[in-house]
Amino acid sequence: xxxxxxxxxxxxxxxxxxxxxxxxxxxxxxxxxxxxxxxxxxxxxxxxxxxxxxxxxxxxxxxxxxxxxxxxxxxxxxxxxxxxxxxxxxxxxxxxxxxxxxxxxxxxxxxxxxxxxxxxxxxxxxxxxxxxxxxxxxxxxxxxxxxxxxxxxxxxxxxxxxxxxxxxxxxxxxxxxxxxxxxxxxxxxxxxxxxxxxxxxxxxxxxxxxxxxxxxxxxxxxxxxxxxxxxxxxxxxxxxxxxxxxxxxxxxxxxxxxxxxxxxxxxxxxxxxxxxxxxxxxxxxxxxxxxxxxxxxxxxxxxxxxxxxxxxxxxxxxxxxxxxxxxxxxxxxxxxxxxxxxxxxxxxxxxxxxxxxxxxxxxxxxxxxxxxxxxxxxxxxxxxxxxxxxxxxxxxxxxxxxxxxxxxxxxxxxxxx
Numbered sequence: 001x002x003x004x005x006x007x008x009x010x011x012x013x014x015x016x017x018x019x020x021x022x023x024x025x026x027x028x029x030x031x032x033x034x035x036x037x038x039x040x041x042x043x044x045x046x047x048x049x050x051x052x053x054x055x056x057x058x059x060x061x062x063x064x065x066x067x068x069x070x071x072x073x074x075x076x077x078x079x080x081x082x083x084x085x086x087x088x089x090x091x092x093x094x095x096x097x098x099x100x101x102x103x104x105x106x107x108x109x110x111x112x113x114x115x116x117x118x119x120x121x122x123x124x125x126x127x128x129x130x131x132x133x134x135x136x137x138x139x140x141x142x143x144x145x146x147x148x149x150x151x152x153x154x155x156x157x158x159x160x161x162x163x164x165x166x167x168x169x170x171x172x173x174x175x176x177x178x179x180x181x182x183x184x185x186x187x188x189x190x191x192x193x194x195x196x197x198x199x200x201x202x203x204x205x206x207x208x209x210x211x212x213x214x215x216x217x218x219x220x221x222x223x224x225x226x227x228x229x230x231x232x233x234x235x236x237x238x239x240x241x242x243x244x245x246x247x248x249x250x251x252x253x254x255x256x257x258x259x260x261x262x263x264x265x266x267x268x269x270x271x272x273x274x275x276x277x278x279x280x281x282x283x284x285x286x287x288x289x290x291x292x293x294x295x296x297x298x299x300x301x302x303x304x305x306x307x308x309x310x311x312x313x314x315x316x317x318x319x320x321x322x323x324x325x326x327x328x329x330x331x332x333x334x335x336x337x338x339x340x341x342x343x344x345x346x347x348x349x350x351x352x353x354x355x356x357x358x359x360x361x362x363x364x365x366x367x368x369x370x371x372x373x374x375x376x377x378x379x380x381x382x383x384x385x386x387x388x389x390x391x392x393x394x395x396x397x398x399x400x401x402x403x404x405x406x407x408x409x410x411x412x413x414x415x416x417x
Contacts (some may be wrong), residue, residue: 007183011416012259012359013251014093014244016085016193019343019353020056020237024088029360032368033389037342039220039235044199052208054220055199056237056344074137075150076115077197081240081349082147083154086191090155093244094256095189097155105189106159107148108178109242110170112348112403115142116198144170144348147195147240159187167403168308170194171241171351172411176265178245179411188250193352195240207236210275212312224345225372226309226338227316227380234310237344241352243359260362260397260413264295270406277314281322283408284308284400288326291410297396299327302334302412304367304397306358309338310345319400320380335392337385341371351401355411358399362413367392 017024020038021031031038038056047053063072063080066087072080086109090097097105118141122134140146145163152161160181164173171194178192207213214233216223224235251258268290270283277283292299308319316338324331339357340346346353361367366389373386399411 008185009248010179010182010245010262011248011251012243012262013246013256014089015259015356015359016088016092016242017353017356018058018061018081018085019239019346020058021342023058023061025092032339032342032357033366035342035369035371035387037221037371038237038344039223041220042199042204045201047204050204050208052204052213052215053217054223055204056235057199058239074141076118076141077238078111078114078195079147079150081197081238082109082195082242083150085193085240085242086151089191089242089244095244100189102156103158104187105157106181106187107152107157107161108163108174108190108192109148109151110164110174110194110348111144111147111196112165112167112170113196113198114144114146116203117200118142120200120202151191157191166407167405168345168347168350169401169403169407169409170348171353172355172399172401172409173351175243175352175355175411176409179262179265182245182247188247190245191242192245193240193242193355194349195352196347196349197238198347199236199238204236214311222372224311224341226307226311226341226370227320227377227384228373229375229377231311231313231316233312234340235344237346239343239346239349239353241349241354241356243355258416260359261416262411263414264291264412266290266294266410268408270408272406275404277318277402278406280325281318283406284319284322284402285325287408287410288322288398288400291398291412295412300330302327302396302398303392303394304361305334305336306354306397306399307336307338308400308402309340309370311340317379320382323382331382335367335385335390336382337368337370339368351399351409354399358397358411358413362394362397362415365391365394367394
């Protein structure tokens, strides 16, 4: 960014959520406060012969509320979830789009995988029926940027449109890039976040083959246990988290309700291993420093971290080390939690969902808990807000994300006076 260009302030004016613990913003918030897990037996397909037979599915969601029956077949769950969450976020923002220059309103919604179920379905059709029987909508049903495209078309948003495909950091990167677009003055409003729908035979068997998921088939609701000594892998989830970001002056001029100000965005690369985090959390440490530098604040000013906290042995250990390295003695004074203990790991949607939770935590001054925390791990020795939410003064909240390939991203939210 040109140093002569003054950065505009950016605020959150709308939040929309579809997750395994609720299909609206308020359902999600109440579930977080109750410490409710979204885990259960897989219903999307017959998983009886699989080594992992449970996941955190979105429940009681009807895409026909947003698409006609024909469109439902032509699209994929990650698009359905994103469109629904965007509808809620825009309604929550109370923007009157009919009175706005829609060339100044854009969409940046990402996914790690996109339409995985469509790829599986059409591949089976190719093998069974031959190449002439593939759906003509196949290609535009699975591409990662199609969620953003559907949202933009649905609402006539002609401003910047895009998506990142950065695995489990995709949602954070989408929000961060939208943040930069508004900061630079290239748009006044951005609808942004992450979405995923990868609870499919290939998705479950692929992560199982990688030994990444918990195998607690007899106790799925206690399977996701970030930072606990007995953690054995992540719980696969799905859903979408969407924010409406708006230039502060634009929001103030129309008297908008503002949840929080987004003040920092940082990125880094591990450059170490395609799946394993860098030793001592080097990449995540550098990302957190970059996020704090971008916001222009000291580590001691951060009150809460919504951790990546996947419930895998390596991630939680190295993220803890990264936090201690970035925050020094203050690491033991701030609160940390992993809401993945309830939603599961929603892959490319995680950064969007957890950004929504972080903005809500700042607005409502409550730290969501890490549930299933029972056995402390000597290598994970911070305050993980075990099992119960905690009212607290939160001036700054940091939301962390990391993804395969060694990509990291962070967002810093500030309480508005």
